[in-house]
Amino acid sequence: MADDLRLVDVRTEQLEDVERVRSRSFGLLEPARREAWIADAQTFIDDGRMLGVVDGDELIASARYWPFQQWWGGRKVPMAGVAGVVVAPEYRGRGVGSKLMRGVLARAVEQGYPLSGLYPATTVIYRHLGYEFGGGRFRCTFPAADLRSLGGKDVTVRRAGSADAKRFLELADQLHSSARISGPLVWPEAKVAEWLGEDNSFCYLADDGFVVYGWEGDMLRVEELVAGSEATARALWSVVGSGSSISTDVDAYLSPDDPAHLLVDQEADKQRVVQQWMLRLLDAPAAIAARGFGPGVSLEVDLELDDSELAANTGRWHLSVSGGSGALTPSTSSGDALRLGSRGLTALYSGTPLASVRKAGLASGGAAADDGAIDTAFAGATSYMLDYF
Ligand SMILES: CC(C)(COP(=O)(O)OP(=O)(O)OC[C@H]1O[C@@H](n2cnc3c(N)ncnc32)[C@H](O)[C@@H]1OP(=O)(O)O)[C@@H](O)C(=O)NCCC(=O)NCCS
Incomplete structure (x- = not known):
């Protein structure tokens, strides 16, 4: 060059x-x-x-x-x-x-x-x-008529807009933290307000949930729907499904674990479209300290990290997980530690089973007997994103 x-x-x-x-x-x-x-x-x-x-x-x-x-x-x-x-x-x-x-x-x-x-x-x-794959952006399709008949008529739902940006963020905060979600993005409040104010953003708000949807060609598409209860999920989905006379099907960006998959009678198209996104840990101790872990898991294990781009991550570390939190601290102990490069660490962080990480050549060493506990610590709902950026 x-x-x-x-x-x-x-x-x-x-x-x-x-x-x-x-x-x-x-x-x-x-x-x-x-x-x-x-x-x-x-x-x-x-x-x-x-x-x-x-x-x-x-x-x-x-x-x-x-x-x-x-x-x-x-x-x-x-x-x-x-x-x-x-x-x-x-x-x-x-x-x-x-x-x-x-x-x-x-x-x-x-x-x-x-x-x-x-x-x-x-x-x-x-x-x-x-960088390594961290999760997907999943799109599925429901028959609008099935959404329309979901009920939830007792739930009060009102039209919302940019002035509700703060409330939307609060609700996402509550619901994502209680469900221990991984993957969705939090946009700055000003960008959320801009999105909710767009002509093609139809926004509705309930006490414990919201939906944002719009047209994509002659079909309706849900961009985000979160609901804290079954009744609210039914109410918000049926608002979208009320368009069934024009939009036969409704596309939705959703987590593969979203309750809608269990609630709606059928999915119109069996194929779920996925766009994969990649992740990288830039500061391994900070990334471990900031995320949540399985609440009942307790883990003490040594890692040998080798990061050829960001040298501060390289070295021997002790990973400790308990009470839903984790810490990565420098370790001086010797013996066989689980060896990971940046890609292997990222795959693990985003919930890829360690057996897969090992079989892709991105992890080695350590005691295989610890693998199950390590998997349990990092596991959780499938990581997903709703938006493309
Ligand atoms: C993708 C892009 C940014 C790469 O820039 P670049 O200057 O060509 O990349 P580099 O020369 O630094 O290549 C780095 C490595 O990536 C590989 N690579 C780059 N472009 C690639 C492509 N399109 N397909 C497969 N490998 C590719 C190179 O072969 C090289 O790997 P190697 O060292 O094993 O040979 C450039 O091709 C581009 O602008 N493409 C169009 C826009 C785009 O796709 N942007 C990416 C959006 S996520």
Whole structure:
């Protein structure tokens, strides 16, 4: 790679260059979305979350990350959600993307994010840098008539909008923590308000739940539905199903463990569409300390971590889990410890059974007799996301 390629913070006046590279990577930005794209880009720039690579004066690659929190075991963990990773076609395949992503990792560590996540268009570059699959974005389809007849008529449901953003976040907080959910993102309140205020966001609120849905072509699609009780789930789904005269089926982004799968008589399409996303632990002790673990699990085990990109994670650690919390502390003991690289650690963190991690060559050593307890500590509901970023 040429020496004059430099990693930089993107500046506002370079956004035209970013857009040019982006168009050649993802297609042209729709004119209606351009203003919002620029407004978002400016917030990334202001917070030091947008990096680029320049060749002399010309910007030839860029990437940015969202300041998310992500639910892990019912607790919110700060997560740098990387998006818009683009390299100009004439510079691809020469290590520019890797240089850019190393800059992104270093910046996210500097800003204190224990985790980073992304939707990969290609997994190779991200695996080289220590990312691994962390979960999926699942979409399923219900017959609208079956939703319409779910009942819940006694539950009071009212139309909601951007002024209810805080309440939506509170409800998601309560319900995700009590169900020890893993995967969904927490967006900044201003972005939630923006989403709820969109023309195509139909939002309804009950005492213990909400739904946001809209049109996708001539079909209704649920973007998020959370309910604290069976009656509320029935009421909110039947609001959506009331559109059955126009939308025969309803698409929904949902956890594979969502009660709707048990509540609705049938699913119109047996195929669940999945988009996989990747995760990386940036700061292993902080990521372990921030997430929730199985409440009844107690575990004491040594790990030998080898992180070729982020050296602070490398070394011998003691993992201790009890009372629903975990801690990773430096260990001086000797003996055979469970050996993991960044990908193996990430797979474990996101609930992949250790037997699978071992069989993929991403874990070795340790006492096989501990595997069951380690699995139980990290296990929980399937990790999922609702939104693409
Ligand atoms: C994907 C992209 C960012 C990679 O940038 P790049 O500068 O070409 O990446 P690098 O040269 O640093 O490659 C790093 C590794 O990823 C591999 N790689 C890069 N692009 C790949 C692709 N499309 N398919 C498979 N492997 C790929 C490289 O072969 C290399 O692996 P190796 O060292 O084992 O050979 C760039 O090709 C691009 O902008 N693509 C279009 C937009 C896009 O898909 N962005 C990603 C969104 S998540």
